[in-house]
Amino acid sequence: xxxxILKQGPYLIASVQSALTDADLLQLRDGLxxxxxxxxxxxxxxxxxxxxxxxxxxxxxxxxxxxxxxxxGAETVIVGFQPEVAFAMVQLGLTLEGVxxxxxxxxxxxxxxxxxxxxxxxxxxxG
Amino acid sequence: xxxxxxxxxxxxxxxxESTTALLRELVAHLRQNRxxxxxxxxxRITEAKLLTAMTKDEVFAEATSVYDNYVEALETGTFEALQxxxxxxxxxxxxxGVQTDEVVGIxxxxxxxxxxxxxxxxHADFDKLNRILDAYEPAANRIAITVAVGFVQERERxxxxxxxxxxxxxxxxxxVRERLLILPIIGVIDPQRARQLTEQLLRGIRTNRAxxxxxxxxxxxxxxxxxxxxxxxxxxxxxxLGATVIVTGLSPEIAQTxxxxxxxxxxxxxxxxxxxxxxxAEHLLxxxxxxxxxxxxxxx
Numbered sequence: 001x002x003x004x005i006l007k008q009g010p011y012l013i014a015s016v017q018s019a020l021t022d023a024d025l026l027q028l029r030d031g032l033x034x035x036x037x038x039x040x041x042x043x044x045x046x047x048x049x050x051x052x053x054x055x056x057x058x059x060x061x062x063x064x065x066x067x068x069x070x071x072x073g074a075e076t077v078i079v080g081f082q083p084e085v086a087f088a089m090v091q092l093g094l095t096l097e098g099v100x101x102x103x104x105x106x107x108x109x110x111x112x113x114x115x116x117x118x119x120x121x122x123x124x125x126x127g
Numbered sequence: 128x129x130x131x132x133x134x135x136x137x138x139x140x141x142x143x144e145s146t147t148a149l150l151r152e153l154v155a156h157l158r159q160n161r162x163x164x165x166x167x168x169x170x171r172i173t174e175a176k177l178l179t180a181m182t183k184d185e186v187f188a189e190a191t192s193v194y195d196n197y198v199e200a201l202e203t204g205t206f207e208a209l210q211x212x213x214x215x216x217x218x219x220x221x222x223x224g225v226q227t228d229e230v231v232g233i234x235x236x237x238x239x240x241x242x243x244x245x246x247x248x249x250h251a252d253f254d255k256l257n258r259i260l261d262a263y264e265p266a267a268n269r270i271a272i273t274v275a276v277g278f279v280q281e282r283e284r285x286x287x288x289x290x291x292x293x294x295x296x297x298x299x300x301x302x303v304r305e306r307l308l309i310l311p312i313i314g315v316i317d318p319q320r321a322r323q324l325t326e327q328l329l330r331g332i333r334t335n336r337a338x339x340x341x342x343x344x345x346x347x348x349x350x351x352x353x354x355x356x357x358x359x360x361x362x363x364x365x366x367x368l369g370a371t372v373i374v375t376g377l378s379p380e381i382a383q384t385x386x387x388x389x390x391x392x393x394x395x396x397x398x399x400x401x402x403x404x405x406x407x408a409e410h411l412l413x414x415x416x417x418x419x420x421x422x423x424x425x426x427x
Contacts (some may be wrong), residue, residue, distance in 0.1 A: 065148030079369065086367035090360045095367075102369035103336055111369075 003028045005035055010042040011112060013105070025061040033068050044069050044114035047105055051082030059094040065100040075115050077101065079108035092105050149262040153245070160244060165194050170211050172248040177232050179304060180223045189216065190233075195196045197237060204271050213277030217399075221282055230278045234271045241267070296326050302329035306338040307408050309401075313346030318360050321357040328361060332370045339408040340365055343401045345376030352388040355381070371411060375404035 001022060004012045012035055014028060021035075032044055046062065048054070066076040077100040089095070100115075102108040157164065161203040169190045172178060178186050192212070200209040217230075247261065249256035298320070301309050310328055332340065342358075344350075352359070362372040373396045377385070385395075409416065 019368060078367075081367045081422075083333060083364070083368065086364040087329060087360065089367060090363040095363045101367050103333070104337075107336070107338075121361055127186070 003031075005031050005042070007035075007039050010040075010055060010116070011106065011109070012041045012044045013047065014044070015050075017045040018049065019053065020058060022057055025058055029061055029065050029068070032065055036069055036074050039100060041074050042116045043074055043109045044076045045105065045112070046076065046078050047077060047080045047108075048085075049082070052082060054081075054085050054089055054094070056092065056094055059089060059096060063096050063099055066096075069109060073090065075100065075112055077111050078085050079106045117120050130408075145258075146262045148329055149259055150201060150204075150266065151418045152341075153259060153263055156245070156248060157198045157201070161194065161198075164240055164244055165190055167244075168194065168237050171236050171240060172233055175196065175232065175236065177229045178220075178225060180225055181220070189220075189331050192216075193237065195272055198367050200270050200273075201274055204266070206269065208271055209270060210277055213274045214281050214376075217278045217281035221278075221285055227275070227279060227282070230269070231275045231420055234274045238267045238271060291321065294320070294323070298327045300327050300335075302335050302337070303405065304409070304412070304414065306336060307341070307405075308332065308335055308337045308339075309341045309343060309405070311343045311346065311401075316347060316350055316354045318357070319351060321354050325357065325361045325364065329364060329368060332365060332368050339371050339373065340406050341373045341375060341401065341404040343404065345378075345401065347381065348378060349380045350384060352384060355384050355390065359395065371408075373398055373404045373407055375399065375401050413415055 001018050001020075003016050003020070005028075006015070013030060021079070032046075035041070036044060038068075041056075044065075046065065051058075060101050062078055066078070069076045075122060078096065080103045081101065100111060102111050115123075143194070152260075154214065164373050165187075169183075169187045172186055173183065178189075184222055193216070196209050196212045200206055220230075221236070242263070245256065245259055249259055293314075298312065301311075310324070310331075312324065316324070328340065328342075331337065342361075356373070362374070365372045375398045378399060396407075398407050406416075
């Protein structure tokens with residue numbers, strides 16, 4: 001099933017709805033890398049809340065997506081890992097180094113706001 | 128142990144009826160000499176320095192009821208009552224620190240005391256003594272086994288209950304501020320507890336929407352490399368959930384373990400003590416603790 005990519009202000013949101021085949025992942029990668037330039041997006045959020053398994057290919061794809069998006073001049077954050085998925089991943093050594101992660105969509109948006117807009121929006125916890 | 132071959136003079140095999148009769152005679156003998164034998168037994172217990180956790184009177188009172196139960200088990204040949212009594216006795220004496228060897232020791236002492244009394248009573252009639260012992264020994268051994276097993280089972284049950292209680296108490300995940308959890312770990316971490324810690328922490332991060340977690344291991348004296356690795360995995364899994372983990376209070380031994388197993392310390396955020404860890408966490412969350420006098424407004 002193809003992953004829908006939604007444009008939300010300066011961000012792109014890819015919300016994974018069901019288990020992904022390798023082809024779906026490649027399509028997601030190509031779609032994001034292409035659209036981030038077309039929409040001049042500043043950040044990308046990939047929401048994996050619906051996934052209850054994550055294999056090595058999928059986590060490699062997520063890492064590749066994050067690195068490619070960075071080369072295209074935007075930030076990526078992966079959100080919504082289930083606790084069991086997260087622990088299974090690190091046990092397999094799939095730790096997604098260098099990739100930002102956040103608890104859920106809201107946290108991911110807050111992270112990008114802080115990262116990209118800095119203080120002008122005054123997001124993030126009160127200080 | 129029981130058989131015609133072992134008997135001098137080759138007397139006929141004792142039938143079950145004659146065993147019953149012998150046991151009845153035995154029980155009568157034991158009832159008759161109850162006071163003397165009981166005192167003798169209590170004296171031997173004190174002499175052997177068993178049950179030192181109990182007073183002399185208590186030992187004598189327990190000895191009396193054990194004696195009566197013992198004789199009853201010999202008489203009826205059923206062990207349920209004795210089993211129940213042994214369990215009840217164990218329940219009472221285990222909290223007072225009575226050891227397995229003491230319990231086994233006193234039951235064996237009783238067996239010896241009773242056997243001696245049989246020797247002295249039947250020493251004139253060697254053949255009869257032999258037959259009495261044939262009837263007595265299997266029953267006595269079974270009683271000893273019943274009591275010892277009852278004690279050990281009761282103790283294992285106590286240990287299991289305590290382990291369960293410790294396990295439930297051992298992994299609190301506490302929220303100290305919005306988005307900030309602390310996880311104080313005290314005592315030995317075995318693989319099972321490590322798994323449970325991870326599970327509770329990851330779940331806690333989700334339910335409390337935590338951004339920073341402080342794991343304080345001041346109370347952990349040492350950990351093996353398996354557990355240390357598990358800790359590192361937990362830190363990384365927490366990061367995947369979007370939470371930063373700060374580990375505080377690493378003892379010198381644990382620091383050495385982590386370095387020896389080659390943990391990548393770049394991924395581990397460590398601070399000396401819990402206070403420093405919480406300060407660092409507040410900094411990450413953008414909090415700043417200011418004395419009331421400086422803010423100009425009274426504290427809420």
